[in-house]
Amino acid sequence: KAGVTQTPRYLIKTRGQQVTLSCSPISGHRSVSWYQQTPGQGLQFLFEYFSETQRNKGNFPGRFSGRQFSNSRSEMNVSTLELGDSALYLCASRRQSHSYEQYFGPGTRLTVT
Amino acid sequence: ELKVEQNPLFLSMQEGKNYTIYCNYSTTSDRLYWYRQDPGKSLESLFVLLSNGAVKQEGRLMASLDTKARLSTLHITAAVHDLSATYFCAVDGIESYGGSQGNLIFGKGTKLSVKP
Numbered sequence: 001k002a003g004v005t006q007t008p009r010y011l012i013k014t015r016g017q018q019v020t021l022s023c024s025p026i027s028g029h030r031s032v033s034w035y036q037q038t039p040g041q042g043l044q045f046l047f048e049y050f051s052e053t054q055r056n057k058g059n060f061p062g063r064f065s066g067r068q069f070s071n072s073r074s075e076m077n078v079s080t081l082e083l084g085d086s087a088l089y090l091c092a093s094r095r096q097s098h099s100y101e102q103y104f105g106p107g108t109r110l111t112v113t
Numbered sequence: 114e115l116k117v118e119q120n121p122l123f124l125s126m127q128e129g130k131n132y133t134i135y136c137n138y139s140t141t142s143d144r145l146y147w148y149r150q151d152p153g154k155s156l157e158s159l160f161v162l163l164s165n166g167a168v169k170q171e172g173r174l175m176a177s178l179d180t181k182a183r184l185s186t187l188h189i190t191a192a193v194h195d196l197s198a199t200y201f202c203a204v205d206g207i208e209s210y211g212g213s214q215g216n217l218i219f220g221k222g223t224k225l226s227v228k229p
Contacts, residue, residue, distance in 0.1 A: 043222075045216045050215070055214065055215075101161055103158070105155060106155045
């Protein structure tokens with residue numbers, strides 16, 4: 001059974017640009033959560049989607065947005081990139097809206113120069 | 114503000130020794146999660162503890178949960194080099210009955226190094 005996939009795996013962008021990251025959950029999973037991991041702030045929750053609806057959002061500025069498609073694939077977008085957005089972005093999928101176990105993807109390493 | 118605190122943050126152990134990582138949290142949640150992360154890799158789920166008094170074991174790792182004390186422990190028995198990694202505990206960011214909302218709040222992690 002294929003795991004969570006994220007594309008691209010590595011990305012280099014310049015300040016002020018925007019970026020879109022993609023996450024494909026495990027087949028049959030309908031919930032996708034996004035996290036940002038940095039050395040300074042650790043792992044922080046960004047948002048969670050279920051059935052194409054954003055149900056929860058972490059404490060991030062409006063430059064961070066996301067969406068989920070009918071096939072449960074999810075994208076997150078960061079506009080007007082700042083140096084501090086350099087991070088490992090992880091997505092995790094769950095089977096249902098109330099499932100406990102989250103399965104994490106390999107992450108997208110974003111570097112902003 | 115919801116807080117999850119792990120200690121120690123760094124742990125250097127010798128092979129064969131035992132040690133415990135502690136995770137304190139500030140919610141009244143009765144669920145707690147442990148993850149492992151190898152350098153440059155993603156998170157691997159180790160344990161999901163779903164009730165007070167829950168104890169789970171896998172190989173040399175054993176996790177327990179005391180919801181009254183808001184404390185979880187991850188005990189390492191007879192450490193081996195392969196256990197070297199960063200270990201995170203996490204709780205649900207929003208308390209909900211009947212399931213998780215998928216928004217985990219993580220501790221800062223305990224970087225474990227097991228030396229021969």
